[in-house]
Amino acid sequence: MSTFGTHFRVTTYGESHCLSVGCIVDGCPPGMALTDADIQPQMTRRRPGQSAITTPRDEKDRVEIQSGTEFGITLGTPIGMRVMNENQRKQDYGNQTMDMYPRPSHADWTYLEKYGVKASSGGGRSSARETIGRVAAGAIAEKYLREAYGVEIVAFVTSIGNEFLFPPSPAHPTCATNPEYLKLIETIDRKTVDAFLPARCPNDECSKRMVKLVADYRDRQDSIGGTVTCVVRNCPSGLGEPCFDKLEATLAHAMLSIPATKGFEIGSGFGGCQVPGSVHNDPFIKAPAIPPGAIDHPAVPRPRLTTKTNNSGGIQGGISNGAPIYFTVAFKPPATIGQAQNTATYDEETGVLEAKGRHDPCVVPRAVPIVESMAALVIMDAVLAQQARTAARSLLPPLKGVVPVLGGSKEADGA
Amino acid sequence: MSTFGTHFRVTTYGESHCLSVGCIVDGCPPGMALTDADIQPQMTRRRPGQSAITTPRDEKDRVEIQSGTEFGITLGTPIGMRVMNENQRKQDYGNQTMDMYPRPSHADWTYLEKYGVKASSGGGRSSARETIGRVAAGAIAEKYLREAYGVEIVAFVTSIGNEFLFPPSPAHPTCATNPEYLKLIETIDRKTVDAFLPARCPNDECSKRMVKLVADYRDRQDSIGGTVTCVVRNCPSGLGEPCFDKLEATLAHAMLSIPATKGFEIGSGFGGCQVPGSVHNDPFIKAPAIPPGAIDHPAVPRPRLTTKTNNSGGIQGGISNGAPIYFTVAFKPPATIGQAQNTATYDEETGVLEAKGRHDPCVVPRAVPIVESMAALVIMDAVLAQQARTAARSLLPPLKGVVPVLGGSKEADGA
């Protein structure tokens, strides 16, 4: 189903060549200031055509709120949003070659297997254009999280091909154990990331190497993949629902639902398998009153403990502990390449496919706002679930006697 | 919520020190032969105490079906299952030290943050014992998939610490491009895996190195992580729901919901980011009538095309293409270690924690049946969703005229 989330629920529609794409956001808290202008910036960051290393199509992608607000305030009712499809150049897709061949490693063939019918653009809902609804919804979630908790969500490119911002090393099989990396996680912001356009990798030298690498692949009519790392700061503790909806599980779900993704790792990730428990464990320390850089939201619980290291990536036992949550997502090389490919037709005949159209040699930098948006949707849903629990508990009479019950966070309601 | 799946829905209950653990499986097709004996083997494979490298507790873990079957046949109604908790040795947990300290990188602290109350065993639902319900449910799913489609699900250990079955190399930054690896994926079975107990890594030399490595960590009262790779063969094409519930997304969700997991990768995975599109793309070829080793299920659609390579890991555009689905899961080193740890108490005092109790130095081999079970639950849910779609479509009148509609699979119903 094209629905994501339980409490903050997004339903999207639209493929690349129909009338419009859009979504309905249900469960947005009422009483929040919200206009198109809150949503457009991430839409624009997602838009192709921002540089030489992304596709030159000029999609306007103006979002238009249909419902759910009045006088710029959310009503608590479903928020419909729509973005028109323009500049579709159907002729790129409707040509005879494309009709004959399922494109290798694209969704043309599997969509046909699944639905038994075929859109003229192949696997229509697998198009990057489908992500518009996610980004629109994510911008709303993010606004709430920022206003209510001061949450900051920042993604950036950590590798393209074999160019790494933090290459794995024997000393640090996972960059989680590298203090320099943790420092970056704690301080990076979107403005800095965008200053490194088109690569969105916040390091001058590495960024240049990445741009050159992508240009090389583009010139060879080839493509290349990479990784995006995302951090969520000032996230309240207690998020994540045992046992199937652990916070890292819903984050992984969200990230692997983005087109072209191949992997997800939280905190120390795959490299963490090589680190012994005595190093990997994050010892507890007393938390500073207000974490550095955090806005004080007096009504929001702050954990009394934090961890000295953060190999856990801010999540323990599936539940956020208040430390920065960070994770990395792998993106494969785009499947549509200019090079001729030996493959088979729908009718099982062997032949050579030469793709037309304009396509990204590397989608990684453009994936940055999409990763941020999906992270916002996951955190928002988890926040509402946990707020419900805390609110429910706060109405119960206090427990008496000597049961082993201990208060965790300093809480505004004193419960 | 403690529920997984939409069409084949599992709800689990129980923590490590209560009366019993168990689950309810809803949505099992009626008319399938099923008794406790179908479920017990995976329960036993999951059980601790199978070798020197896993925990010596002797949990009996006898599953008992409560409902949903009669005369050994499923009725189509919910199947309740229960496993008693025995041999709990509460004194290991109820000691004074454990009451004072949240264990580093365990769920004690975050459960308290989440719920505001604390079970005597800390993060009770984060215990490995919670996985019993998953394995019981997975065994039912697996039986259906095997009977209906000949699906085979096999997991095995691919690394412990820095011992790799297929170490990454410049030639193969991802083992997906290594023909030897693909061969293993296509042929490995459970009997072979279990022949390599206690490591469950199907290579004699590597297995021995792993056993030694774990023993070293055990002797140092330390722990170590590793990876499990899982393959699903004979899986029908067309599984996975665009756009949020892509098959790799629900697999990632399932895997990251297993305790102690830190990462997931499908097909070429993280290494695939370093491979150019021209290599990474999987060209189409005509499919053999029956894939080698596959049971012929005449009623089951077989795709007419398959791919020459399988960097996609059997999933394209979020939908299965009929090729083997394979993925790898990262497990961190167990958090409970015998070494003394400098940390803080619940009351924010610094101190030294020395954990008691008997715990695994490495959970990776024991995770094998859990990974298989979660894979079975995901595939089963996707199969039922797709069967519903295909059945719905098959009742519509045939489409007339020149619409660009092409038949994918050879289908039994001729639609």
Next chain:
Amino acid sequence: MSTFGTHFRVTTYGESHCLSVGCIVDGCPPGMALTDADIQPQMTRRRPGQSAITTPRDEKDRVEIQSGTEFGITLGTPIGMRVMNENQRKQDYGNQTMDMYPRPSHADWTYLEKYGVKASSGGGRSSARETIGRVAAGAIAEKYLREAYGVEIVAFVTSIGNEFLFPPSPAHPTCATNPEYLKLIETIDRKTVDAFLPARCPNDECSKRMVKLVADYRDRQDSIGGTVTCVVRNCPSGLGEPCFDKLEATLAHAMLSIPATKGFEIGSGFGGCQVPGSVHNDPFIKAPAIPPGAIDHPAVPRPRLTTKTNNSGGIQGGISNGAPIYFTVAFKPPATIGQAQNTATYDEETGVLEAKGRHDPCVVPRAVPIVESMAALVIMDAVLAQQARTAARSLLPPLKGVVPVLGGSKEADGA
């Protein structure tokens, strides 16, 4: 949440005074012919302004499919639909009186209690305009059910005020025991119902009495309620999910979600409480090969048994038995009346409210297509659930031996 259904899932958005209203339909089977023209007729039947006894606002209500189809064929992907809001006459709502008073028995006050913010039109999502998305979605469901099974869904007015099409009597405390009523249930069609506009009560004399009654209330600036009965014919057996989602339970849910409804009864209903079991029980008889008037869909199972009477209303144990499903829905008198009403302001001051604007004295006839649409959504969802089950079972090997398993329907697949 603004979502209905599990397998055929409708999500709606929009209130009366925003930019547009609409919905997303997810789960529509692929390969079905579908254009705006399939949807518009029910939209038009729902539209106000069709006669003197409904409100004279001329809403155009042109539906426009945004996605999910190509060349007039469903793709299986989400179908977005949109209807612009026009002719809103905000001044009727924005006046000072309406701002001061919550309208009695309207949703103004409860929406404010729920959301803490207030749309200028009061309880925006409780407006009849919200039902547009339901009717659009229902038209799609209905088309599938008709094409796949020959399902016919017809609703009609059975009472307005104390004018009854079949008044309860000592002989028939429930009209379910009245053969004349059952005959009507088995034969009524939409064309006949609309021939009795504006009352939509298929009896000349009763219809005239109803029209006069409504005119009387209108002239007194008052309003009146009534009941709508709906029948679903040629519905396959086996629909409805024990135990919480019995077919009558989801029908009741659907009907009570329509604005202004106060009651629901299935089959013999409330009157059935007065009939002894010996009369109320429906004895089984051998089913005719093809029920009278039914289209033969050779692929569709037909039960071998049917019932002689139909007090059950086509549902037994929560599951459809293949007989006509019929139920009745109660609608209260519209809350907005022209008469002055003594009530209180938002600020707790007593005062007199005189409503402006043009409003229906009786919504019952206009509710007819809404009831049909919600019935279609319920049946469609249940059909997909049951198709999934049947398809899943059909792939299992046949059961051997002497287990007490009996075949029910003649099924096309021979299972």
Next chain:
Amino acid sequence: MSTFGTHFRVTTYGESHCLSVGCIVDGCPPGMALTDADIQPQMTRRRPGQSAITTPRDEKDRVEIQSGTEFGITLGTPIGMRVMNENQRKQDYGNQTMDMYPRPSHADWTYLEKYGVKASSGGGRSSARETIGRVAAGAIAEKYLREAYGVEIVAFVTSIGNEFLFPPSPAHPTCATNPEYLKLIETIDRKTVDAFLPARCPNDECSKRMVKLVADYRDRQDSIGGTVTCVVRNCPSGLGEPCFDKLEATLAHAMLSIPATKGFEIGSGFGGCQVPGSVHNDPFIKAPAIPPGAIDHPAVPRPRLTTKTNNSGGIQGGISNGAPIYFTVAFKPPATIGQAQNTATYDEETGVLEAKGRHDPCVVPRAVPIVESMAALVIMDAVLAQQARTAARSLLPPLKGVVPVLGGSKEADGA
């Protein structure tokens, strides 16, 4: 699916003749005192064998909590509960006659149509025994609602056959307009209801007439139906989710999911269709500081307005307004009767069925705790949904300027 609720989610298992019946309750707030003793009383009220007019089977129905609590305190994790099946007397069901005939108006035939397999007891999950899990879960919900809000839920019998506690009359086509009825709604408690066992109709004379009526039907080996009315008092305002999950819609769903129900009406109900809007509308008045008989929960919002009359049944626009919520449920005569019935066998042969076994001639009094339990589940789920919304909103910065936003309830948090 056998699951009810979104935030407070109950999943049940078990049929009448398997090992046990039970449920898992997920989403119970942590930190609430809870033991078996909180649940058993309603289990016992539900139990058959309480009087001459209910079935003499002596089911013990001892509930046993499996998980989710420790030291008598809820942990916030899933609560497993189990009740053994005893005294099953399989021979009543396994006889040859029962194997040959689907019982008229029972679920035997439709279960076979649905599942294609047949439990030896016919429609196993349609048995009244299935309601045990509902009652166990409802008792937990009720405890929370009582402790957090002082909610009182009381059901009682309002008619059996044609014996009515408040017979409809020209003056009061709906008893909602009858002040005597409203008085009863506001004051009735469970102790009073049980004082009128076996009829559970709180009127001495009417109760006696009902007992006699049921005895007459029992003596004729026949059966009879009736209605149960239920009131929920001290329910917070703002409950119910527009537009599909209006509070009356989820109540209707819950009630029609109880075996043997045929109808549901909220507030004025079907009779309300005959009352003009000018009478039916509930004018607003200033609310008393604390409603009579209500416990003061200082943290719980109290609406500033209430209604003078209560034809709405405490719900307007699908949302609770703080007034007592009341509704009536119709129960058909039990399908299993001692009289011989002319019907057909599974093999389409006509014949005569004489049922054996001991069965209720009237289930209405015994349905009282089941109706209460389902009401508790609905209200609990709605409460958690609304608490989540209110909590989410309370963290937003206050809205500035002249937007038309008005405060509803006096709220503890001052938002």
